[in-house]
Amino acid sequence: MANTASAVGTAATGSGGAGAGTSGSTGSGSTGNAAGTGGTFAGDVVQTRFGPVQVQITVSGGTISDVTALQLTDDGGRSVQISNYAAPLLREEVLQAQSANVQTISGATVTSDAYLTSLQAALDAAHL
Amino acid sequence: MQPTSELGRPELKARTFRSMGTVVSLTVPVGPEGWTADAEATLAAAAGAVERRFQELDIRFSLYRPGSEASRLARGELPLWEASPEFRECYAEAAEWRLQTEGAFTPERPDGLPDLSGLVKGFAIKEAAALLQSRGLSHWCLNAGGDVLVAGSPVAGSPASWQAGIVDPLDRTALIAAYPLGGCTGGSPGLRALATSGSAERGDHIWTQGAGGSEFRQVSVAAADIITADVLATAIVAGGASMLNRATDVWDVDVFAVLNDGGILATPGFRA
16 A cells, blocks of 8 residues: 555655646545545655655545655755746845855857856966 | 765866867866876867867858858858758757757857857767767766756766856856856766757857747756757747746746746746
Protein backbone atom coordinates (compact mmCIF):
# COMPACT_ATOMS: atom_id res chain seq x y z
CA MET A 1 0.00 0.00 0.00
CA ALA A 2 2.86 2.35 0.75
CA ASN A 3 4.00 1.98 -2.81
CA THR A 4 0.56 2.77 -4.13
CA ALA A 5 0.30 5.82 -1.93
CA SER A 6 3.73 6.94 -3.02
CA ALA A 7 2.88 6.57 -6.67
CA VAL A 8 -0.34 8.43 -6.20
CA GLY A 9 1.45 11.15 -4.30
CA THR A 10 4.06 11.55 -6.99
CA ALA A 11 1.49 11.74 -9.73
CA ALA A 12 -0.60 14.29 -7.87
CA THR A 13 2.46 16.36 -7.02
CA GLY A 14 3.91 16.23 -10.47
CA SER A 15 0.78 17.26 -12.27
CA GLY A 16 -0.07 19.98 -9.80
CA GLY A 17 -3.73 19.19 -10.36
CA ALA A 18 -5.50 17.04 -7.81
CA GLY A 19 -8.24 16.20 -10.31
CA ALA A 20 -5.97 14.41 -12.74
CA GLY A 21 -4.07 12.56 -10.01
CA THR A 22 -7.23 11.37 -8.33
CA SER A 23 -9.02 9.99 -11.34
CA GLY A 24 -5.84 8.33 -12.60
CA SER A 25 -5.10 6.57 -9.35
CA THR A 26 -8.64 5.38 -8.70
CA GLY A 27 -8.45 3.23 -11.77
CA SER A 28 -4.97 1.96 -11.01
CA GLY A 29 -5.79 -0.42 -8.21
CA SER A 30 -6.44 1.37 -4.95
CA THR A 31 -10.03 0.15 -5.26
CA GLY A 32 -8.82 -3.44 -4.94
CA ASN A 33 -7.21 -2.94 -1.54
CA ALA A 34 -9.03 -0.04 -0.11
CA ALA A 35 -12.56 -0.50 -1.40
CA GLY A 36 -15.12 0.12 1.27
CA THR A 37 -12.49 0.62 3.97
CA GLY A 38 -10.82 3.97 3.58
CA GLY A 39 -8.15 5.58 5.72
CA THR A 40 -5.14 7.79 5.29
CA PHE A 41 -1.91 6.69 3.66
CA ALA A 42 1.41 8.50 3.71
CA GLY A 43 3.68 8.29 0.68
CA ASP A 44 7.44 7.91 0.74
CA VAL A 45 9.58 11.00 1.21
CA VAL A 46 10.87 11.97 -2.20
CA GLN A 47 14.00 14.13 -2.46
CA THR A 48 13.65 16.94 -4.98
CA ARG A 49 15.86 19.88 -5.85
CA PHE A 50 13.48 21.96 -3.77
CA GLY A 51 13.76 19.78 -0.67
CA PRO A 52 12.05 16.66 0.69
CA VAL A 53 8.47 16.17 -0.42
CA GLN A 54 5.90 13.82 1.12
CA VAL A 55 2.18 13.65 0.58
CA GLN A 56 -0.68 11.87 2.32
CA ILE A 57 -3.88 10.66 0.70
CA THR A 58 -7.22 10.09 2.32
CA VAL A 59 -9.33 7.26 0.90
CA SER A 60 -13.02 6.91 1.60
CA GLY A 61 -15.46 4.62 -0.15
CA GLY A 62 -12.71 3.37 -2.41
CA THR A 63 -11.83 6.75 -3.88
CA ILE A 64 -9.28 9.37 -2.89
CA SER A 65 -11.06 12.19 -1.15
CA ASP A 66 -8.07 14.32 -0.21
CA VAL A 67 -4.37 14.83 -0.91
CA THR A 68 -2.35 16.65 1.74
CA ALA A 69 1.27 17.76 1.79
CA LEU A 70 3.03 16.44 4.90
CA GLN A 71 6.52 17.73 4.30
CA LEU A 72 7.19 20.69 2.08
CA THR A 73 10.17 22.43 3.60
CA ASP A 74 13.72 22.95 2.46
CA ASP A 75 16.90 22.52 4.52
CA GLY A 76 16.29 25.83 6.24
CA GLY A 77 12.74 24.86 7.23
CA ARG A 78 11.19 27.29 4.78
CA SER A 79 8.11 26.20 2.91
CA VAL A 80 8.75 24.96 -0.58
CA GLN A 81 6.91 25.66 -3.77
CA ILE A 82 6.77 22.32 -5.56
CA SER A 83 5.86 23.64 -8.94
CA ASN A 84 8.72 25.25 -10.79
CA TYR A 85 6.31 27.75 -12.35
CA ALA A 86 7.79 31.21 -12.95
CA ALA A 87 5.75 33.60 -10.83
CA PRO A 88 5.77 37.39 -10.61
CA LEU A 89 8.25 38.61 -7.99
CA LEU A 90 9.01 42.05 -6.65
CA ARG A 91 12.63 43.12 -6.89
CA GLU A 92 13.06 42.89 -3.12
CA GLU A 93 11.83 39.25 -3.17
CA VAL A 94 14.69 38.19 -5.43
CA LEU A 95 18.05 36.77 -4.32
CA GLN A 96 20.14 39.93 -4.14
CA ALA A 97 23.65 40.39 -5.44
CA GLN A 98 26.28 43.06 -5.25
CA SER A 99 29.35 42.98 -7.42
CA ALA A 100 31.44 42.71 -4.25
CA ASN A 101 30.03 39.29 -3.35
CA VAL A 102 29.69 37.54 -6.70
CA GLN A 103 32.43 35.70 -8.59
CA THR A 104 30.95 35.97 -12.09
CA ILE A 105 28.28 37.91 -13.96
CA SER A 106 25.69 36.77 -16.46
CA GLY A 107 24.16 39.19 -18.92
CA ALA A 108 23.05 39.39 -22.51
CA THR A 109 26.06 39.00 -24.80
CA VAL A 110 28.45 41.91 -24.47
CA THR A 111 30.69 42.93 -27.35
CA SER A 112 34.43 43.18 -26.78
CA ASP A 113 34.05 46.96 -26.57
CA ALA A 114 31.15 46.85 -24.13
CA TYR A 115 33.11 44.39 -22.00
CA LEU A 116 35.64 47.10 -21.14
CA THR A 117 33.06 48.99 -19.09
CA SER A 118 31.23 45.92 -17.77
CA LEU A 119 31.01 44.61 -14.23
CA GLN A 120 32.64 41.35 -15.39
CA ALA A 121 35.68 43.33 -16.57
CA ALA A 122 36.00 44.84 -13.11
CA LEU A 123 35.84 41.38 -11.51
CA ASP A 124 38.43 40.01 -13.94
CA ALA A 125 40.75 42.95 -13.33
CA ALA A 126 40.59 42.28 -9.60
CA HIS A 127 41.66 38.67 -10.21
CA LEU A 128 44.56 39.19 -12.59
CA MET B 1 22.71 26.88 -0.21
CA GLN B 2 25.72 27.88 1.83
CA PRO B 3 26.50 31.52 1.17
CA THR B 4 30.05 32.05 0.04
CA SER B 5 30.30 35.01 2.38
CA GLU B 6 30.43 32.66 5.37
CA LEU B 7 33.74 31.32 4.09
CA GLY B 8 35.27 34.74 3.60
CA ARG B 9 35.84 36.28 0.21
CA PRO B 10 37.26 33.56 -2.07
CA GLU B 11 40.67 34.33 -3.49
CA LEU B 12 40.57 33.90 -7.26
CA LYS B 13 42.79 34.23 -10.30
CA ALA B 14 41.54 34.91 -13.84
CA ARG B 15 42.75 34.96 -17.44
CA THR B 16 40.82 36.58 -20.29
CA PHE B 17 40.94 36.51 -24.08
CA ARG B 18 38.86 37.87 -26.96
CA SER B 19 36.88 35.52 -29.16
CA MET B 20 33.55 35.36 -30.99
CA GLY B 21 33.12 39.11 -30.74
CA THR B 22 33.24 39.12 -26.96
CA VAL B 23 35.60 38.44 -24.06
CA VAL B 24 36.03 35.06 -22.39
CA SER B 25 37.17 34.81 -18.74
CA LEU B 26 38.55 31.70 -17.05
CA THR B 27 38.64 31.99 -13.24
CA VAL B 28 40.07 29.51 -10.72
CA PRO B 29 40.41 29.54 -6.92
CA VAL B 30 43.77 30.03 -5.27
CA GLY B 31 44.59 26.82 -3.40
CA PRO B 32 45.58 26.55 0.28
CA GLU B 33 49.25 26.60 -0.69
CA GLY B 34 48.82 30.05 -2.21
CA TRP B 35 49.35 31.25 -5.75
CA THR B 36 52.43 29.26 -6.76
CA ALA B 37 54.35 29.34 -10.01
CA ASP B 38 52.90 25.91 -10.79
CA ALA B 39 49.35 27.17 -10.29
CA GLU B 40 50.11 30.18 -12.48
CA ALA B 41 51.47 27.93 -15.24
CA THR B 42 48.50 25.57 -14.99
CA LEU B 43 46.03 28.43 -15.40
CA ALA B 44 47.98 29.97 -18.28
CA ALA B 45 48.16 26.63 -20.13
CA ALA B 46 44.47 25.88 -19.53
CA ALA B 47 43.42 29.34 -20.72
CA GLY B 48 45.61 28.90 -23.80
CA ALA B 49 43.98 25.57 -24.65
CA VAL B 50 40.49 27.01 -24.19
CA GLU B 51 41.37 30.04 -26.33
CA ARG B 52 42.64 27.83 -29.18
CA ARG B 53 39.40 25.81 -29.15
CA PHE B 54 37.29 28.97 -29.20
CA GLN B 55 39.31 30.39 -32.13
CA GLU B 56 39.00 27.13 -34.11
CA LEU B 57 35.22 27.16 -33.72
CA ASP B 58 35.03 30.89 -34.49
CA ILE B 59 37.01 30.42 -37.72
CA ARG B 60 34.57 27.70 -38.77
CA PHE B 61 31.26 29.21 -37.63
CA SER B 62 31.64 33.00 -37.86
CA LEU B 63 29.42 34.79 -40.37
CA TYR B 64 31.69 37.82 -39.94
CA ARG B 65 34.60 35.98 -41.60
CA PRO B 66 34.02 35.79 -45.38
CA GLY B 67 36.13 32.62 -45.69
CA SER B 68 34.45 30.66 -42.89
CA GLU B 69 32.51 27.49 -43.53
CA ALA B 70 29.37 29.27 -42.28
CA SER B 71 29.88 32.14 -44.76
CA ARG B 72 30.54 29.80 -47.70
CA LEU B 73 27.37 27.93 -46.80
CA ALA B 74 25.40 31.17 -46.52
CA ARG B 75 26.60 32.24 -49.99
CA GLY B 76 25.53 28.90 -51.43
CA GLU B 77 29.09 27.85 -52.32
CA LEU B 78 28.95 24.87 -49.99
CA PRO B 79 25.93 22.58 -49.59
CA LEU B 80 25.13 21.45 -46.05
CA TRP B 81 25.81 17.78 -46.83
CA GLU B 82 29.37 18.66 -47.85
CA ALA B 83 30.04 20.69 -44.68
CA SER B 84 32.45 19.36 -42.02
CA PRO B 85 31.18 16.73 -39.57
CA GLU B 86 31.51 19.32 -36.79
CA PHE B 87 29.34 21.82 -38.66
CA ARG B 88 26.72 19.20 -39.47
CA GLU B 89 26.71 17.98 -35.86
CA CYS B 90 26.11 21.52 -34.64
CA TYR B 91 23.38 22.04 -37.25
CA ALA B 92 21.71 18.75 -36.29
CA GLU B 93 21.75 19.74 -32.63
CA ALA B 94 20.26 23.14 -33.47
CA ALA B 95 17.55 21.48 -35.58
CA GLU B 96 16.72 19.15 -32.70
CA TRP B 97 16.38 22.19 -30.41
CA ARG B 98 14.00 23.75 -32.93
CA LEU B 99 11.75 20.71 -32.48
CA GLN B 100 12.12 20.71 -28.69
CA THR B 101 11.23 24.40 -28.46
CA GLU B 102 8.44 24.15 -31.04
CA GLY B 103 10.25 26.58 -33.31
CA ALA B 104 11.13 29.26 -30.75
CA PHE B 105 14.82 28.45 -31.26
CA THR B 106 15.86 28.04 -34.86
CA PRO B 107 19.15 27.47 -36.69
CA GLU B 108 17.95 29.52 -39.64
CA ARG B 109 17.49 33.20 -40.28
CA PRO B 110 14.12 34.44 -41.56
CA ASP B 111 15.56 34.33 -45.09
CA GLY B 112 16.28 30.62 -44.68
CA LEU B 113 20.07 30.79 -44.39
CA PRO B 114 21.67 28.57 -41.76
CA ASP B 115 22.72 30.64 -38.74
CA LEU B 116 24.30 28.69 -35.90
CA SER B 117 25.50 31.76 -33.99
CA GLY B 118 22.83 31.10 -31.37
CA LEU B 119 24.43 27.77 -30.55
CA VAL B 120 28.13 28.07 -31.24
CA LYS B 121 29.12 29.98 -28.10
CA GLY B 122 27.44 27.36 -25.93
CA PHE B 123 29.05 24.65 -28.03
CA ALA B 124 32.48 26.25 -27.47
CA ILE B 125 31.93 26.52 -23.71
CA LYS B 126 30.93 22.85 -23.57
CA GLU B 127 34.07 21.86 -25.50
CA ALA B 128 36.21 24.04 -23.23
CA ALA B 129 34.75 22.27 -20.20
CA ALA B 130 35.91 18.92 -21.58
CA LEU B 131 39.40 20.37 -22.13
CA LEU B 132 39.58 21.68 -18.56
CA GLN B 133 38.38 18.37 -17.16
CA SER B 134 40.94 16.44 -19.18
CA ARG B 135 43.64 18.70 -17.72
CA GLY B 136 42.54 17.73 -14.22
CA LEU B 137 41.02 21.08 -13.28
CA SER B 138 38.03 20.52 -11.02
CA HIS B 139 37.30 24.06 -9.76
CA TRP B 140 36.78 26.77 -12.35
CA CYS B 141 34.36 29.32 -13.78
CA LEU B 142 34.21 30.02 -17.51
CA ASN B 143 32.35 33.15 -18.61
CA ALA B 144 31.95 33.85 -22.34
CA GLY B 145 30.24 37.19 -22.90
CA GLY B 146 27.83 36.63 -20.02
CA ASP B 147 27.15 32.91 -20.52
CA VAL B 148 28.60 31.00 -17.57
CA LEU B 149 29.59 27.40 -16.82
CA VAL B 150 31.25 26.39 -13.55
CA ALA B 151 32.80 23.31 -11.97
CA GLY B 152 33.38 22.68 -8.29
CA SER B 153 33.60 25.64 -5.95
CA PRO B 154 35.30 29.07 -5.71
CA VAL B 155 36.91 27.78 -2.49
CA ALA B 156 38.69 24.55 -3.45
CA GLY B 157 37.60 21.67 -1.24
CA SER B 158 34.51 23.44 0.11
CA PRO B 159 30.88 22.81 -0.89
CA ALA B 160 30.29 26.53 -1.54
CA SER B 161 28.58 27.56 -4.77
CA TRP B 162 29.92 30.07 -7.23
CA GLN B 163 27.76 33.17 -6.80
CA ALA B 164 26.66 34.55 -10.15
CA GLY B 165 25.17 38.00 -10.50
CA ILE B 166 22.67 38.87 -13.25
CA VAL B 167 23.00 42.27 -14.90
CA ASP B 168 20.04 44.62 -14.51
CA PRO B 169 18.92 45.27 -18.11
CA LEU B 170 17.65 48.71 -17.08
CA ASP B 171 21.00 49.70 -15.51
CA ARG B 172 23.96 47.76 -16.81
CA THR B 173 26.17 48.96 -13.96
CA ALA B 174 23.96 47.17 -11.41
CA LEU B 175 22.95 43.61 -10.65
CA ILE B 176 19.30 42.61 -10.43
CA ALA B 177 19.65 39.12 -8.97
CA ALA B 178 22.02 36.43 -7.76
CA TYR B 179 22.13 32.71 -8.43
CA PRO B 180 24.27 29.98 -6.78
CA LEU B 181 26.00 27.86 -9.43
CA GLY B 182 27.70 24.52 -8.89
CA GLY B 183 29.02 23.70 -5.44
CA CYS B 184 27.57 20.80 -3.53
CA THR B 185 25.30 21.75 -0.67
CA GLY B 186 23.15 19.25 1.15
CA GLY B 187 24.74 16.43 -0.84
CA SER B 188 23.21 17.47 -4.15
CA PRO B 189 25.20 19.42 -6.74
CA GLY B 190 23.71 22.67 -7.98
CA LEU B 191 22.96 23.53 -11.59
CA ARG B 192 26.24 24.44 -13.31
CA ALA B 193 25.26 26.67 -16.22
CA LEU B 194 23.68 30.11 -16.48
CA ALA B 195 22.95 31.94 -19.74
CA THR B 196 21.24 35.27 -20.38
CA SER B 197 19.66 36.57 -23.58
CA GLY B 198 18.33 40.02 -24.28
CA SER B 199 15.91 41.36 -26.86
CA ALA B 200 17.77 44.63 -27.36
CA GLU B 201 21.36 43.44 -27.65
CA ARG B 202 23.43 43.90 -30.76
CA GLY B 203 24.86 40.54 -31.74
CA ASP B 204 22.03 38.50 -30.25
CA HIS B 205 20.39 36.82 -33.21
CA ILE B 206 16.92 36.31 -31.88
CA TRP B 207 13.95 36.33 -34.18
CA THR B 208 10.69 36.62 -32.31
CA GLN B 209 7.73 34.51 -33.28
CA GLY B 210 4.79 36.54 -34.53
CA ALA B 211 4.72 40.17 -35.59
CA GLY B 212 5.38 41.96 -32.30
CA GLY B 213 8.66 42.27 -30.47
CA SER B 214 9.57 40.20 -27.45
CA GLU B 215 7.56 40.64 -24.26
CA PHE B 216 10.79 40.01 -22.35
CA ARG B 217 13.67 42.45 -22.17
CA GLN B 218 16.03 39.87 -20.72
CA VAL B 219 15.83 36.18 -19.83
CA SER B 220 18.31 34.14 -17.75
CA VAL B 221 18.18 30.35 -17.57
CA ALA B 222 20.11 28.11 -15.15
CA ALA B 223 20.46 24.49 -16.30
CA ALA B 224 22.67 21.46 -15.82
CA ASP B 225 24.51 22.18 -19.09
CA ILE B 226 25.35 25.36 -20.97
CA ILE B 227 23.68 24.52 -24.28
CA THR B 228 20.32 23.90 -22.61
CA ALA B 229 20.68 27.16 -20.66
CA ASP B 230 21.75 29.14 -23.71
CA VAL B 231 19.15 27.73 -26.12
CA LEU B 232 16.25 28.07 -23.67
CA ALA B 233 17.19 31.68 -22.77
CA THR B 234 17.13 32.52 -26.48
CA ALA B 235 13.94 30.54 -27.07
CA ILE B 236 12.08 32.25 -24.22
CA VAL B 237 13.02 35.73 -25.48
CA ALA B 238 11.72 34.69 -28.91
CA GLY B 239 8.72 32.62 -27.81
CA GLY B 240 7.42 34.64 -24.87
CA ALA B 241 5.45 33.45 -21.86
CA SER B 242 4.21 30.23 -23.46
CA MET B 243 7.80 29.16 -24.15
CA LEU B 244 8.75 30.17 -20.60
CA ASN B 245 6.07 27.88 -19.17
CA ARG B 246 7.05 25.09 -21.52
CA ALA B 247 10.70 25.42 -20.44
CA THR B 248 9.93 25.18 -16.73
CA ASP B 249 7.57 22.26 -17.36
CA VAL B 250 9.86 20.14 -19.52
CA TRP B 251 13.41 20.88 -18.31
CA ASP B 252 15.04 21.02 -14.88
CA VAL B 253 15.81 24.72 -15.06
CA ASP B 254 15.50 27.93 -13.10
CA VAL B 255 14.38 30.99 -15.05
CA PHE B 256 14.63 34.71 -14.30
CA ALA B 257 12.81 36.90 -16.82
CA VAL B 258 12.62 40.69 -16.90
CA LEU B 259 9.54 42.01 -18.70
CA ASN B 260 9.61 45.09 -20.89
CA ASP B 261 7.94 47.14 -18.14
CA GLY B 262 10.64 46.09 -15.66
CA GLY B 263 8.50 43.45 -13.93
CA ILE B 264 10.02 40.10 -13.00
CA LEU B 265 8.89 36.50 -13.54
CA ALA B 266 11.06 33.93 -11.77
CA THR B 267 11.08 30.33 -10.62
CA PRO B 268 11.53 29.58 -6.88
CA GLY B 269 15.31 29.09 -7.25
CA PHE B 270 15.67 32.86 -7.64
CA ARG B 271 13.55 33.74 -4.61
CA ALA B 272 15.37 35.24 -1.62
